[in-house]
Amino acid sequence: MGKTLFEKIWESHIVVEKQNEPALIYIDRHLVHEVTSPQAFDGLRINDRQVRRPDLTIATMDHNVPTSDRSLPILDQTSAIQIKTLEKNCKDFGIKLFDINSPNQGIVHVIGPQLGITLPGTTIVCGDSHTSTHGAFGALALGIGTSEVEHVLASQTLWLEKPKTFEVRVEGKRRNPHAVTAKDIILSIIKNIGTAGGTGTVIEYRGEGITDLSMEQRMTICNMSIEGGARAGLIAPDQKTFDYLRNREYTPKNYESLVDFWKENLKTDADATFDKTFVLDINDIAPQVSWGTNPGMTCDVDESIPSPDEFSNGDVNQKKGAEKALEYMALDSGTMIEDIKIDRVFIGSCTNARLEDLIEASKVIQGQKVASNVNAMVVPGSQMVKKQAEEMGLDKIFIDANFEWREAGCSMCLGMNPDILSPGERCASTSNRNFEGRQGNGGRTHLVSPVMAAAAAINGHFVDVRKLDLN
Amino acid sequence: MEPFQKVKSIVTPLDKVNVDTDQIIPKQFLKLVQKSGFGKFLFFNWRYDENENLKSDFILNDSKYDGSKILVAGDNFGCGSSREHAVWALDDYGFSVIISSSFADIFFSNCFKNGILPIVLESSIVDKLQQETGPIEVDLENQLIKTSSENIAFEINSHKKKILLEGLDDIAQTLQFEEKISSFEEKSTIPSVL
Numbered sequence: 001m002g003k004t005l006f007e008k009i010w011e012s013h014i015v016v017e018k019q020n021e022p023a024l025i026y027i028d029r030h031l032v033h034e035v036t037s038p039q040a041f042d043g044l045r046i047n048d049r050q051v052r053r054p055d056l057t058i059a060t061m062d063h064n065v066p067t068s069d070r071s072l073p074i075l076d077q078t079s080a081i082q083i084k085t086l087e088k089n090c091k092d093f094g095i096k097l098f099d100i101n102s103p104n105q106g107i108v109h110v111i112g113p114q115l116g117i118t119l120p121g122t123t124i125v126c127g128d129s130h131t132s133t134h135g136a137f138g139a140l141a142l143g144i145g146t147s148e149v150e151h152v153l154a155s156q157t158l159w160l161e162k163p164k165t166f167e168v169r170v171e172g173k174r175r176n177p178h179a180v181t182a183k184d185i186i187l188s189i190i191k192n193i194g195t196a197g198g199t200g201t202v203i204e205y206r207g208e209g210i211t212d213l214s215m216e217q218r219m220t221i222c223n224m225s226i227e228g229g230a231r232a233g234l235i236a237p238d239q240k241t242f243d244y245l246r247n248r249e250y251t252p253k254n255y256e257s258l259v260d261f262w263k264e265n266l267k268t269d270a271d272a273t274f275d276k277t278f279v280l281d282i283n284d285i286a287p288q289v290s291w292g293t294n295p296g297m298t299c300d301v302d303e304s305i306p307s308p309d310e311f312s313n314g315d316v317n318q319k320k321g322a323e324k325a326l327e328y329m330a331l332d333s334g335t336m337i338e339d340i341k342i343d344r345v346f347i348g349s350c351t352n353a354r355l356e357d358l359i360e361a362s363k364v365i366q367g368q369k370v371a372s373n374v375n376a377m378v379v380p381g382s383q384m385v386k387k388q389a390e391e392m393g394l395d396k397i398f399i400d401a402n403f404e405w406r407e408a409g410c411s412m413c414l415g416m417n418p419d420i421l422s423p424g425e426r427c428a429s430t431s432n433r434n435f436e437g438r439q440g441n442g443g444r445t446h447l448v449s450p451v452m453a454a455a456a457a458i459n460g461h462f463v464d465v466r467k468l469d470l471n
Numbered sequence: 472m473e474p475f476q477k478v479k480s481i482v483t484p485l486d487k488v489n490v491d492t493d494q495i496i497p498k499q500f501l502k503l504v505q506k507s508g509f510g511k512f513l514f515f516n517w518r519y520d521e522n523e524n525l526k527s528d529f530i531l532n533d534s535k536y537d538g539s540k541i542l543v544a545g546d547n548f549g550c551g552s553s554r555e556h557a558v559w560a561l562d563d564y565g566f567s568v569i570i571s572s573s574f575a576d577i578f579f580s581n582c583f584k585n586g587i588l589p590i591v592l593e594s595s596i597v598d599k600l601q602q603e604t605g606p607i608e609v610d611l612e613n614q615l616i617k618t619s620s621e622n623i624a625f626e627i628n629s630h631k632k633k634i635l636l637e638g639l640d641d642i643a644q645t646l647q648f649e650e651k652i653s654s655f656e657e658k659s660t661i662p663s664v665l
Binding site: 022055056057143154258261294414423433436 | 487489501503504505546554555573580581628629630646662
């Protein structure tokens with residue numbers, strides 16, 4: 001019987017395998033950042049262990065860095081200590097670090113692909129759940145905890161139970177691909193399968209609706225696999241993948257011979273089977289807006305907020321969850337999404353802060369101003385994205401519209417740095433999580449695409465971007 | 472890691488589904504560079520008001536549950552961020568067993584690295600355990616939960632069970648396979664980053 005892409009990558013990385021036990025899997029790339037690594041390096045020191053493969057390990061600082069003027073010292077002392085700690089750890093253990101002043105600094109999941117560090121058919125780990133992003137290149141990319149970070153640093157391997165396989169087939173063509181984006185596809189998928197729908201599985205996204213997407217859009221899809229509960233998300237590499245990674249700063253020298261091998265090997269066989277399948281038809285899907293406190297609580301922009309009964313389909317616990325979510329979000333069932341007013345707009349994060357995202361958003365705001373009651377900011381995903389955008393003049397478009405134009409980092413996606421919502425503030429955000437307090441204690445997050453966020457900034461409330469001329 | 476012993480205590484019922492790790496330990500505490508002392512920040516936004524006074528309506532603040540080592544929560548516990556700080560906080564607070572009808576994968580794996588036993592049970596049994604007022608005993612060796620009225624069996628992967636019961640150092644175990652790792656590296660066609 002044929003094999004899935006996941007099974008092929010898995011089998012080619014087995015170091016030790018035993019019946020009914022986890023397998024020891026080799027890790028080709030380890031990405032490290034300041035928040036989930038200090039305790040792992042401490043563990044190495046306590047046990048007098050070294051980093052086994054510094055040449056397969058890359059570090060940057062993204063979660064906790066300020067996005068304001070980088071020539072100024074970091075005021076928050078605990079943050080400053082964490083950043084210094086990463087600098088020291090990388091120096092002591094011989095790891096390449098893109099620090100706060102590096103032109104390559106940025107969100108770890110944005111810089112990996114941009115620098116050609118992410119490669120098809122590899123195993124990639126990082127102490128961050130959105131590591132699934134790299135699956136867009138046909139890599140098996142897993143988010144891990146700090147103990148596992150230490151384990152990979154010491155051994156370049158991980159004990160893993162083999163996940164099940166989950167096919168998500170996206171069929172059809174979007175009528176207006178500028179208004180209905182990759183973000184809307186993945187939010188629609190999560191709305192349907194639920195936030196635990198992918199637990200214990202690796203999703204492979206397939207079908208015309210996926211192959212039609214650019215690499216940056218595919219990253220948005222794979223990025224949010226974890227929001228559907230999946231261990232990882234994968235897309236088989238194709239010509240777009242190979243072209244994207246060619247001639248990047250860290251693209252391997254023998255790249256073309258690798259491409260030949262990948263073309264042959266990195267695809268699911270026609271007779272392979274998946275443990276489960278979900279099919280989404282995207283011919284008629286609408287822009288999505290989350291209304292609750294997890295990414296599955298999402299509806300179409302032209303709908304009204306569902307009642308907890310409608311949402312829960314008879315599940316008592318889900319109903320209670322929806323009631324609590326509406327209370328936290330200060331929203332009523334039946335309110336039209338387009339009538340929801342917002343206070344803040346955040347365009348950023350490893351989900352939606354790449355160059356294409358900024359280009360699409362800039363088309364909406366060109367020549368307009370942010371609504372007077374709204375505070376809006378753009379945080380490019382990496383310093384390289386920022387530079388490219390500035391070369392295209394996008395910074396001027398955003399600044400002229402009264403957006404703040406910031407330095408790269410995770411920023412208000414998780415609010416570890418000073419970029420946070422105040423209690424009660426409502427934000428249209430291009431990030432990935434609308435959990436209670438995620439963007440600031442008491443803050444209320446609505447997940448949307450970059451074009452939806454930009455349109456909300458201009459209008460002060462959500463609008464259906466299908467009504468705008470975006471071509 | 473300390474070997475996992477039998478645990479006997481009353482249960483703390485957390486009657487919520489989809490409890491994400493942002494709720495278990497909010498971001499502001501992720502700036503710390505050590506592993507200890509996270510217990511006081513556990514469920515911070517649910518436990519404390521804006522002036523950092525205890526909220527009377529949150530279950531952990533009810534003195535009835537002081538000293539409880541067993542948390543019983545709704546479906547999909549530990550979803551979201553991979554932050555192991557969530558497990559460090561639960562551990563430091565005093566929980567050593569977490570029972571739910573399902574766990575998010577990364578959280579589940581993080582538990583075993585820190586000597587915490589996550590137990591998956593049918594949601595009807597989880598609901599019943601949430602009503603349990605007296606102490607219950609969790610016996611990992613025999614894979615049994617003993618309540619005042621019945622014994623409930625639970626499943627666990629034998630490898631994971633061994634790790635907890637023996638308190639094994641994962642990395643020391645793995646480094647015994649040094650030869651196999653080296654021979655894998657010799658055959659690997661994936662180039663270095665640098």
